C-alpha cells in the first residue's frame with residue numbers, strides 16, 4: 001500500500017483543515033512505542049534531574065526513527081511539499097478518568113511559525129476512541145482568521161496556558177477524530193481543535209509531531225531548532241539537530257536541553 005495520500009485526501013485536507021484516521025503503525029509497533037515511553041516515564045518518576053518528555057527524538061533512537069518514518073512523513077510531504085522539518089515532538093496524555101481537557105484553540109496563535117505551512121501528525125499510541133476524549137476539529141476553520149484567544153491557566157487544561165478561543169465557536173459543526181492505537185490524524189496549524197476528558201480506564205496517549213516546510217521561519221526568537229526529515233533545507237532558518245548516537249548520552253542530553261529551552265522560549269514568549 002502507498003505511504004502517500006491520494007488526491008482526494010489532499011483536497012479534503014485543503015478544504016477541511018484536517019484528515020481523520022489513517023493507519024501508520026501496527027498495533028504491535030504502537031505498543032512498542034508506548035512501552036518505550038512508559039519506561040522513560042518510570043525513569044523520570046525515580047530521578048530528580050531527568051529531562052522532559054518533549055523532543056524525545058533527540059534522546060532516543062526509537063523516537064528519531066519514528067519521526068522519520070515514511071508512513072508518517074510521506075503524507076506530510078503531500079501537504080507541505082518535499083522539504084520538511086520536524087519542529088517539535090510532544091505528548092498529549094490523558095490518564096484514565098483524570099478530567100483533563102483541551103479548550104478550543106488554534107496552534108498558530110502561539111508557536112511563532114510563519115507562514116502557516118505547518119501540520120501536526122497526532123499519532124495514537126493507545127486507544128483514542130470516542131470515550132477517551134479524542135480530538136475534535138472545526139472543519140474549514142483554517143481558512144478563517146486567527147481568532148482572539150484568552151489564557152485561562154485552568155489546572156485541568158492540557159495546554160501550556162489554557163489558551164481558549166474567545167469568539168463564539170459553532171460546536172454543532174465539530175467533527176470528532178477517534179483513532180485506534182497506531183492510527184494518526186493530521187491537522188493544519190490554523191484549524192480550531194480541542195478535546196473533552198477521557199472517560200475510560202486506560203490512558204489516552206497522543207504523540208504530536210509538529211512538521212513545517214523548510215521556508216517557514218520562527219518569528220518569536222532569533223534561532224530555534226528543528227530536524228530535517230525530508231528533502232533538503234536550503235533556507236537555514238533553524239539550527240538543524242542531529243540523530244542521537246546513543247540513548248540518553250551526555251551529548252544527546254545537552255543537545256536535547258538546548259532544543260527544549262529554545263522552543264519553550266518561543267512558545268511562552
Ligand SMILES: O=C(O)CCC(=O)C(=O)O
Nearest residue numbers: 092102135194195206208
Ligand atoms: O490531544 C488533544 O486532545 C489536543 C492536542 C492538540 O491540541 C494539538 O495537537 O495541537
